[in-house]
Amino acid sequence: MKQHHIIPALFILLTSSLAHGTETLTADNLPTRERPMTSERTDEQHARGWGLSAEEWARYRTLMRGPLGIYSPNLDPLTALGIEARSDQERRRYAELQVEAEAHRVEKLLAYQRAYDHAWQQLHGDMPRVILPDAGPAFSPVTPAANGRVAVFVKDACVACDQTTLWLQAAGMEFDIYVVDSRADDAHIRAWAQRIGIDPANVRSGQITLNHDSGRWLSLGLQGDLPAVVRQVGGQWQRQP
Structure with a gap:
C-alpha cells in the first residue's frame, strides 16, 4: 500500500550581483566597523532564543571551540553550559531553562501532530x-x-x-x-x-x-x-x- 507523508517545502532565496560591474557588498567586504555590529545583533538574537545573556552565549561559543565541541559537536547551548557549570546555582539555572525549552518544544510538536492527525482523518481516514x-x-x-x-x-x-x-x-x-x-x-x-x-x-x-x-x-x-x-x-x- 502506498504510504502518504507530509513533505515540508524548502524555499531557497537566490541573490545575484548587479550588472555592469557594480560592486556587491558581502559580509567579507563590508566596512570593518559594520561587521561586529551585525555579528553582535545575531549573537543577541540567538541568546534571547535560549533565554541566555550575551555573555552566556559568548561562553557557549567558547566552550564549543574546545574539547566539549569536539566530543559533542551538536550540543545545544543549555546542555553545554549545564555540563560546564561553574556552580550549583548555574547548573540549576540551565537545567530549569532546558526543562522549560523542552516542554515548549514538545507542546508545539504535539500541537502539530494533532493537526496532522486531523488532516489525515479528513483526507485519508480509511487508510x-x-x-x-x-x-x-x-x-x-x-x-x-x-x-x-x-x-x-x-x-x-x-x-x-x-x-x-x-x-x-x-x-x-x-x-x-x-x-x-x-x-x-x-x-x-x-x-x-x-x-x-x-x-x-x-x-x-x-x-x-x-x-x-x-x-x-x-x-x-x-x-x-x-x-x-x-x-x-x-x-x-x-x-x-
Whole structure:
C-alpha cells in the first residue's frame, strides 16, 4: 500500500550581483566597523532564543571551540553550559531553562501532530498509518486508548523492549505499541515488528497496534527507562510494574 507523508517545502532565496560591474557588498567586504555590529545583533538574537545573556552565549561559543565541541559537536547551548557549570546555582539555572525549552518544544510538536492527525482523518481516514505485510487494513489509533488497553513505549535496539512486547503478545493482551525512535518512518516500525516477531494477524484484528511515538512518551512525564508499559488509572497514566 502506498504510504502518504507530509513533505515540508524548502524555499531557497537566490541573490545575484548587479550588472555592469557594480560592486556587491558581502559580509567579507563590508566596512570593518559594520561587521561586529551585525555579528553582535545575531549573537543577541540567538541568546534571547535560549533565554541566555550575551555573555552566556559568548561562553557557549567558547566552550564549543574546545574539547566539549569536539566530543559533542551538536550540543545545544543549555546542555553545554549545564555540563560546564561553574556552580550549583548555574547548573540549576540551565537545567530549569532546558526543562522549560523542552516542554515548549514538545507542546508545539504535539500541537502539530494533532493537526496532522486531523488532516489525515479528513483526507485519508480509511487508510492505515502503519501496517505489517498481510496484516490488512488495521488502523493504528493516534492516542493511547482509555478502555483498559495498555500502551507500550519501546525503542529499537532494546532487548528488554523486544522481550516485553513478545511477552504481552504471548499473554494475549490487547495493547498499543509506540516506537519512540521511529523518526516518523513507517518502514522503520515495520522492520522492527517483523524482526521481533509481531504476528500480522494480531495487527489485522486490532489486538495490537503499531504507532509512531511523536513525543507522547515525553508528554506523559513518567520516570524510568524503556520499555514502559502504562495504563490509564483514574484519568492518570501510570507505569505498570
